[in-house]
Amino acid sequence: MTDDEPSTAAYMRAVAAELGLQPEDTRSHTGDFAGGQIRFAGQAGDREPSDYLLRWTPGEGWELATETGSPALRVVAELPGARAPEAVADFALTALSERGERPVRRSDEDTPEPAQRPW
Template sequence: MEHPEPDTRTFERGLAQYVRAVASAVGVPAESTTVEISDTATAYLGLPRRWLDRPDHDVMLVWTERRGWSLAVETEPTAATEVIAHHGGADLVPTPAVVARFVADTAAGRHCGPAAPSAVNTATRTSLSEQLRPYLGSETEPPA
């Protein structure tokens, strides 16, 4: 009898492929991304742009399993990052095109979302694994 892949491995592989798809959509090479699974799952994409009001600081796109996507700038190497905007909504796994639009709109000053999320999402890793499953084996978008 075939055993299904453990949920943690499915989650890790799905998240990595999803982050690669988002990176492609925002024009970031895969080597500029990081995915970490520990007590909290996170992803990081270093963006190849500077923020107009902080031209000396790196801009990053960050994902957490509780908050979803955020744009932030690094202030100092030892200091916490400063969040510029959060992608609103309850969907922690929006399509890569939606994330790319969020980045472009925020960079252009058109993002209306809050700088801080209003609540922590309570999606479980099992639920997130199911949302990420279409990205398994995909290098870009999930199958239609």
């Protein structure tokens, strides 16, 4: 995987799609900080959703972190290297499952307009 914007952005979108999330949930970067991130929430039953950030840094790998409300994130799981989007999704889903959660879109993210029905 190269660090250029198109391939990094495509990588983030592919992982998001595997998690059932939207391209709008992803961000990618080049330059001093090459890599990307996917923001989403973890839903567990009736409990308030937890905010998560799935980050990828080339040469280091993936981190799943909770957003604690302060500038610091709390890393809850790590996966080294660049992996296929399916493997990254499995990693994130397993880590969330161990916490009793599943990924959902964050309520503060823009939601796509529903498709208009032809009838």
